[in-house]
Amino acid sequence: xxxxxxxxxxxxxxxxxxxxxxxxxxxxVPLWGIYQGYDTFQWLWALAFLYLxxxxxxxxxxxxxAHRAYNAHPALKWFFAFWGAGxxxxxxxxxxxxxxxHHRHVDDNVKDPYSAGxxxxxxxxxxxxxxxxxxxxxxxxxxxxxxxxxxxWQHEHYVVLTTFMNLGLPVLLxxxxxxxxxxxxxxxxxxxxxxxxxxxxxxxxxxxxxxxPYTETNSARDNGFLAFLTYGEGYHNYHHIFQTDYRNGxxxxxxxxxxxxxxxxxxxxxxxxxxxxxxxxxxxxxxxxAFSRARSEMAEAEGNESLKDMLxxxxxxxxxxxxxxxxxxxxxxxxxxxxxxxxLEEKKHHLQSKWxxxxxxxxxxxxxxxxxxxxxxxxxxxxxxxxxxxQMA
Ligand SMILES: [Zn+2]
Ligand SMILES: [Zn+2]
Numbered sequence: 001x002x003x004x005x006x007x008x009x010x011x012x013x014x015x016x017x018x019x020x021x022x023x024x025x026x027x028x029v030p031l032w033g034i035y036q037g038y039d040t041f042q043w044l045w046a047l048a049f050l051y052l053x054x055x056x057x058x059x060x061x062x063x064x065x066a067h068r069a070y071n072a073h074p075a076l077k078w079f080f081a082f083w084g085a086g087x088x089x090x091x092x093x094x095x096x097x098x099x100x101x102h103h104r105h106v107d108d109n110v111k112d113p114y115s116a117g118x119x120x121x122x123x124x125x126x127x128x129x130x131x132x133x134x135x136x137x138x139x140x141x142x143x144x145x146x147x148x149x150x151x152x153w154q155h156e157h158y159v160v161l162t163t164f165m166n167l168g169l170p171v172l173l174x175x176x177x178x179x180x181x182x183x184x185x186x187x188x189x190x191x192x193x194x195x196x197x198x199x200x201x202x203x204x205x206x207x208x209x210x211x212x213p214y215t216e217t218n219s220a221r222d223n224g225f226l227a228f229l230t231y232g233e234g235y236h237n238y239h240h241i242f243q244t245d246y247r248n249g250x251x252x253x254x255x256x257x258x259x260x261x262x263x264x265x266x267x268x269x270x271x272x273x274x275x276x277x278x279x280x281x282x283x284x285x286x287x288x289x290a291f292s293r294a295r296s297e298m299a300e301a302e303g304n305e306s307l308k309d310m311l312x313x314x315x316x317x318x319x320x321x322x323x324x325x326x327x328x329x330x331x332x333x334x335x336x337x338x339x340x341x342x343x344l345e346e347k348k349h350h351l352q353s354k355w356x357x358x359x360x361x362x363x364x365x366x367x368x369x370x371x372x373x374x375x376x377x378x379x380x381x382x383x384x385x386x387x388x389x390x391q392m393a
Contacts, residue, residue, distance in 0.1 A: 232256030
């Protein structure tokens with residue numbers, strides 16, 4: 001019985017990195033600031049390094065390699081491999097493999113390496129400090145990455161690479177600037193510690209704090225404030241249901257610099273095949289979640305029979321929309337296949353097919369609109385229900 005409670009031994013290297021470095025930063029950075037001071041040049045470089053490291057993790061390690069949300073030109077891959085190594089969060093191969101396990105077994109305390117079910121501290125950084133069984137590398141989910149020469153080169157040269165990016169580059173920058181110690185402390189040390197913790201927020205806070213509009217089947221949450229700190233990764237509820245979308249914040253106004261960077265790379269030919277989930281699927285997920293929430297709320301309340309009937313009718317309508325959409329998808333797929341096989345080569349056929357495609361497109365748009373309207377009706381229905389409940393109380 002006692003044996004089972006013994007925690008696994010510490011991981012000394014990680015302990016030095018994740019506990020030693022923050023303590024060193026807390027003491028040395030203010031001390032140097034008081035006695036020598038920092039200048040704008042150093043602060044700006046620290047900020048630049050922070051974004052270069054952070055967005056190589058989110059745009060490269062995460063959305064490109066772990067989720068294959070788009071394809072990248074080799075030049076962009078090399079860029080992410082170098083600057084991502086500078087974030088000191090392990091090699092692409094290990095990171096992406098761990099992350100795929102996190103998605104596949106989310107909230108499973110045995111298989112998810114940073115399961116939120118084991119608490120805020122564990123999911124933030126506790127999971128790295130000890131030799132937990134859930135940390136045992138299992139690369140069976142990363143065969144594609146093992147075939148990527150950039151990934152494998154970075155994995156093999158990781159220690160040299162991360163040392164150069166974290167120490168070598170800041171030293172060179174310091175020599176150029178004329179203050180080696182100050183530059184290393186700010187651009188090297190403080191920047192590293194800050195980037196560690198904001199990235200770790202995605203595994204910890206983004207599974208505890210925020211809303212769950214797309215799915216309630218896991219603990220991931222959408223949080224605009226966290227998105228601001230995490231280079232756009234705070235829309236984590238959306239990300240957990242649609243992980244292959246290159247965007248995390250899908251609305252144009254949602255703060256997601258990683259999505260803007262990928263879109264820009266797409267414009268200049270550095271990225272291609274940017275994967276976007278269709279609006280219909282997104283609306284369907286929101287409605288599905290809203291319906292199950294409404295149903296459980298109404299089930300607990302006494303009376304309200306007419307509202308319950310309305311909810312059932314709306315749900316039936318929702319199912320009909322989904323079925324229509326599935327049928328349309330099948331039709332659209334069939335049409336594309338026919339066109340590709342060259343069956344419609346003649347001009348007449350071509351025009352006919354154009355017309356049919358346009359008609360299909362209209363039907364898709366109409367269905368999308370129907371779901372949008374249904375969301376509004378469901379909102380009104382729930383308002384009525386809440387009013388009724390308030391009167392009863
Ligand atoms: Zn997550
Ligand atoms: Zn992910």
